[in-house]
Amino acid sequence: MEQTHFDLVVIGGGPGGYGAALYAASAGLSVAVVERDKVGGTCLHRGCIPAKEFLETAAVVRAVKSAGEFGVVVEPKALDWNVVLQRKQQVIDRLFGGVSQLLKGRKVHVFAGTGTLGANRNVTVVGADGDRATITGDAVILASGSVPRVIPGFEPGGPVVTSDEFFDITQVPYRSVVIGGGAIGCEFASTLADLGSQVTMLEALPKILPGCDEDVTRVVGQSFKKKGIEVRTGVSVEGHTPNASGGTTVRLAGGDAVDCELVVVSVGRRPLTDGLLEPGTGVQLTDRGHVDVDDRYRTHAEGVYAIGDVIDSPQLAHVAFAEAISVVRSVLGEDGAPVANDFVPWAIYCNPEVAFAGYSESVARERGFEVVTSKHRFAANSRAMIIGETEGLVKVIAERNADGTAGRILGVHMVGPWVTEQLSGGYLAVNWEATVDEVAAFLQPHPSLSELFGETVLSLTGRSLHG
Ligand code: NAI
Numbered sequence: 001m002e003q004t005h006f007d008l009v010v011i012g013g014g015p016g017g018y019g020a021a022l023y024a025a026s027a028g029l030s031v032a033v034v035e036r037d038k039v040g041g042t043c044l045h046r047g048c049i050p051a052k053e054f055l056e057t058a059a060v061v062r063a064v065k066s067a068g069e070f071g072v073v074v075e076p077k078a079l080d081w082n083v084v085l086q087r088k089q090q091v092i093d094r095l096f097g098g099v100s101q102l103l104k105g106r107k108v109h110v111f112a113g114t115g116t117l118g119a120n121r122n123v124t125v126v127g128a129d130g131d132r133a134t135i136t137g138d139a140v141i142l143a144s145g146s147v148p149r150v151i152p153g154f155e156p157g158g159p160v161v162t163s164d165e166f167f168d169i170t171q172v173p174y175r176s177v178v179i180g181g182g183a184i185g186c187e188f189a190s191t192l193a194d195l196g197s198q199v200t201m202l203e204a205l206p207k208i209l210p211g212c213d214e215d216v217t218r219v220v221g222q223s224f225k226k227k228g229i230e231v232r233t234g235v236s237v238e239g240h241t242p243n244a245s246g247g248t249t250v251r252l253a254g255g256d257a258v259d260c261e262l263v264v265v266s267v268g269r270r271p272l273t274d275g276l277l278e279p280g281t282g283v284q285l286t287d288r289g290h291v292d293v294d295d296r297y298r299t300h301a302e303g304v305y306a307i308g309d310v311i312d313s314p315q316l317a318h319v320a321f322a323e324a325i326s327v328v329r330s331v332l333g334e335d336g337a338p339v340a341n342d343f344v345p346w347a348i349y350c351n352p353e354v355a356f357a358g359y360s361e362s363v364a365r366e367r368g369f370e371v372v373t374s375k376h377r378f379a380a381n382s383r384a385m386i387i388g389e390t391e392g393l394v395k396v397i398a399e400r401n402a403d404g405t406a407g408r409i410l411g412v413h414m415v416g417p418w419v420t421e422q423l424s425g426g427y428l429a430v431n432w433e434a435t436v437d438e439v440a441a442f443l444q445p446h447p448s449l450s451e452l453f454g455e456t457v458l459s460l461t462g463r464s465l466h467g
């Protein structure tokens with residue numbers, strides 16, 4: 001007979017859910033995961049992974065275009081979109097196989113179906129064929145994730161897609177409109193533009209990438225302009241009128257209109273709690289629809305936790321992993337210190353890439369800090385010149401000591417080549433609450449892109465080498 005009681009039952013098999021399962025199983029707990037689709041969740045199947053895969057195709061296109069500058073003569077070739085889609089799927093399938101194997105290897109029971117939490121940590125699983133099973137856990141984690149928000153009048157279908165449909169487009173559109181200039185909008189706009197589409201980005205707020213430091217946003221804006229992306233901020237969309245050839249015309253408030261073959265709606269994601277809770281569980285939702293948790297991810301129901309996009313925390317896979325570890329440690333009776341949401345690493349993989357941890361300059365000031373900042377540009381960095389990608393900068397924000405010198409590092413903000421791979425030093429500095437003097441004592445390899453972070457911190461000591 002199949003096991004029905006577990007130390008831990010997890011609803012949702014995305015990074016939060018499978019992360020909790022793997023970590024708990026590695027600590028010796030018996031674990032069940034309920035997943036109605038495929039383990040890996042949004043991140044693996046419709047999010048981070050395919051987005052980066054498409055961005056890599058875009059990077060190869062840029063490399064081919066600039067090959068002549070390096071003395072490599074290549075003939076212009078067309079884009080074979082079928083190969084692009086196949087490669088994306090191969091990467092997803094291999095990673096899916098890997099996660100599935102890991103779960104199997106750790107004897108995690110994966111129940112295929114929709115999980116609904118009832119009273120006393122009973123979880124009903126209803127399979128696609130209508131089969132029902134009830135399982136129970138000493139602890140339950142809700143990790144049901146999120147789905148794309150849609151704007152009325154822009155429901156997916158025809159030329160309108162969200163990130164759920166974007167990765168299956170059958171060709172690169174001649175013209176595209178991206179609604180929303182957040183992380184997803186910028187990654188998709190960058191991809192489309194590098195692949196040859198004429199992109200218009202429509203953002204309701206006065207600037208794209210809200211949350212990023214102003215200096216970083218400015219570089220992205222300038223670079224997008226060079227790529228031919230038209231960024232229109234402070235605009236609102238009213239609707240769209242499809243045409244006979246499969247395209248549409250997006251209407252803006254004020255009378256303007258933009259013709260295109262594809263509309264990507266990337267205006268945020270909402271927590272997915274539809275069908276998650278039977279009445280009487282005690283779990284409460286917030287006004288914005290998130291599962292309400294305390295600072296240890298405990299819901300209002302005894303022994304029931306929630307993590308990932310279904311709670312109000314940064315919607316990032318690595319944050320979900322960290323929340324998963326925190327909860328499992330609490331379940332084990334250890335100190336499951338929560339994630340410091342203000343200081344998590346952010347990585348946005350558009351071209352140029354963006355990466356940061358800690359406060360932006362304006363947020364640091366809003367929080368009442370006196371700050372000293374330093375900025376250094378990749379334009380003067382040897383490795384950046386060698387690879388031919390000199391756009392971008394590193395900015396470090398430090399607390400100003402009483403004597404005017406720079407003290408604790410509050411924020412590290414990067415935009416430019418491969419910065420998503422360079423952030424870890426800055427992330428450590430911010431989270432270690434390290435000072436400028438402490439970090440300046442460490443070496444960076446020469447020549448390297450990461451030298452720019454070293455130079456930026458060094459210059460905050462009041463002395464410098466190249467900076
Ligand atoms: P977002 O919340 O980051 O950005 C949405 C943008 O759309 C905002 O700038 C907002 O002002 C704008 N917007 C909202 N309604 C609008 C309207 N009607 N017209 C025009 N603009 C409108 O959401 P996004 O980009 O969809 O991403 C969802 C979540 O996933 C975010 O939390 C994001 O940080 C995360 N994510 C992170 C990635 C990364 O770190 N690399 C990649 C993809 C997503």
